[in-house]
Amino acid sequence: MSAEPAVDASAEGARPRRRFLLEESDFDEVPARYRRFYRHWKGAGDELAANEVLCPVCKVVIRSTRELRAGDRLYCMACMTRLRVRAGEAGRLEADCEY
């Protein structure tokens, strides 16, 4: 995964979001065309990038082509969950289920 120059200024009054080019991952649990949006979590020492958040239901890392911010909607296709990003403790982004 690599970060590209900022091109998306959709966040209101904030600095533009970074964009990310998602490379294929080894995640094989969703149809091929969606695999780059997910990767396996490697445990406590696995640092999440600015475009990644951990699914609270099935513990798969969800990736976006955009830098994530609180309020963003995400989908975990591995466990069929709709999620909403929020700022967690220590500034780390987390996600809550939206049933």
Place this chain on the structure above:
Amino acid sequence: MAGPRPNDAAVEVHDLDPEEFLAQVHSFEFWFHSVEGYLAGTSHGHRLGAREAPMAAAERDRLVTVLCNYCVGETAALEGASGLIAIAPNRLAKIFLSTQVVDEGRHLEVLLHRLGELGVADPEAEVERRASPSLREFKRRLLGLVGSKDWEAALFAQNVILEAMEFSVFQTHARSADPVTAEVLSNIVKDERRHIGFGENELGRRLRESPHRRARLGEVKRDLDALVLETFEETLREIGLPASERPDLGRSYLAAVSRLGFP
């Protein structure tokens, strides 16, 4: 065509319309292309040519007991999921459950086959002989809920309680199992992700629309909690993990029920 095209490299999957997302992930089409990713090229849940590791007789015997109990759980899930189709409240749930039935049937088949690979002459008779009483009781109560057409309670028992238990136990066991068993279990866990997600999300939506159903599910939880935790403990003892190395296996289950609003 309106809306984003998910097969377009420039498109963000998270921009899908929420209803379109739900329709896709519940579909047989989605299931087929998902399982193809990890089951293509396998035979009975593991790669052809996967090598057996040497195993002492006592270790093999413990593994046979554990696999027999997994077969009881998978049989419960197979019979439970097939019964749930008739009482599911909408088309998406019925279609998803039909994919779950296929998954559970596959799990039972590969686990029975694994018992045969380990030298068990009559795997089904061995399952009958070794099955844990608490797991048998859990199965009896689960099928009772399905039989009484209690959709929320049966789904809670099966796709939240039973599936969370299997998800945690299989993941943990796969880390220490012989290579062939580990592969079989890892591929089952990939199916279980969908099953736990379906249960939690479906119940979450039902509880949001009808909060009064929470009390009934609380009763089911109180009724089955002890059986679930007892089964966790029995299995861990058989796997042979020392207590100090045992993760909090109930964590996945407790986290799910907590997200659904149960203490």
